[in-house]
Amino acid sequence: MIPALATLLIFQLLGETLVLLSGVPVPGPVVGLALLLLTLVLRPSVLDTVKPTAQALLQHLSLLFVPAGVGVMLHLQRLGDEALAIGVALVVSTLVGLASAALTMAWLMKKAGR
Numbered sequence: 001m002i003p004a005l006a007t008l009l010i011f012q013l014l015g016e017t018l019v020l021l022s023g024v025p026v027p028g029p030v031v032g033l034a035l036l037l038l039t040l041v042l043r044p045s046v047l048d049t050v051k052p053t054a055q056a057l058l059q060h061l062s063l064l065f066v067p068a069g070v071g072v073m074l075h076l077q078r079l080g081d082e083a084l085a086i087g088v089a090l091v092v093s094t095l096v097g098l099a100s101a102a103l104t105m106a107w108l109m110k111k112a113g114r
Contacts, residue, residue: 004053007046011036 015032018024024031040047072079079086 001053001056004050007050008036008053008057011039 011032012029013032014035015030016028018031018035019026019028036050040050
């Protein structure tokens with residue numbers, strides 16, 4: 001389990017390093033995850049080492065939401081003060097996401113129909 005966890009952390013470190021050196025506005029763990037995916041595609045044997053640890057981490061993923069919940073409770077007054085702005089941002093971003101997904105789907109269906 002320790003070697004697999006070290007592998008996951010090394011990929012996260014690689015992602016953080018690449019983002020730091022390149023200045024790309026993408027979170028380092030996302031880049032690390034993309035690198036891990038590329039590695040798994042090129043060398044499927046790595047999957048056997050990483051899979052049990054990844055599954056164990058995913059089983060306890062809900063624990064990672066505890067700090068976020070504590071942060072919400074800590075800043076509950078501020079969230080209440082800015083509820084209108086937060087609500088508008090959520091509604092508008094949801095509508096933009098739905099519209100862009102619908103337009104992309106329509107474009108892809110039109111393109112596939114040719």
